[in-house]
Amino acid sequence: MYCRKAKLKLPMKSILEEYKCGKARLLTMLEESDVPVVKTVQSSLKTGRKWKVTETVGEAKECLKMKEVIGQTQTDRRGPGSTTTKWWSKTEGKEKRDMIIDEIRNKEDSTRVQKAVQQPQQGQ
Known part of the structure; x- marks a missing residue:
């Protein structure tokens, strides 16, 4: 129901996913703060x-x-170099934070797909 990559997407967001992304965003903002006191304090x-x-x-x-180590791979019919890729080592600040949030969202989406695949009887 909350899948972002499936053919049938509903305009709903998972509350758990939003909670996890919000906490991750807060942690990365605290880690990458310009204020040295905030940066040195262990955030719990x-x-x-x-x-x-x-x-x-x-x-x-x-x-x-x-x-980044693996590099850009071919995933569809478009030719190599047709898409631009953001690299982790070349981004800073908000871009890094957005990349982390997107990665967490992709992981949550893949766990939802795995759970749906493991329940074939409900899908019938």
Whole structure:
């Protein structure tokens, strides 16, 4: 129902996904602050016991770095060089924050698709 890449998309957003993206945005804003006091203070965002924002943001950063190592790959019929790619090492500030949020959204979307595939009887 909340899938962004499926053929049938409903104009609804997952509350859990918005919560995770909001916490991740807050953490990255605190980490990348220009104020040295804010930057040095260890930010402890309360998220509960099932999900940790620091782990999710760290995984998203590692995934973006890995995508940069892999490079631009062909995913459709368009030729190489027809799309522009933002690289993690060449972006700063808000662009990095947006890349992290997009990566978290993509991960949430893929987990929803995996869960839907594991439930074939409900789909029939």
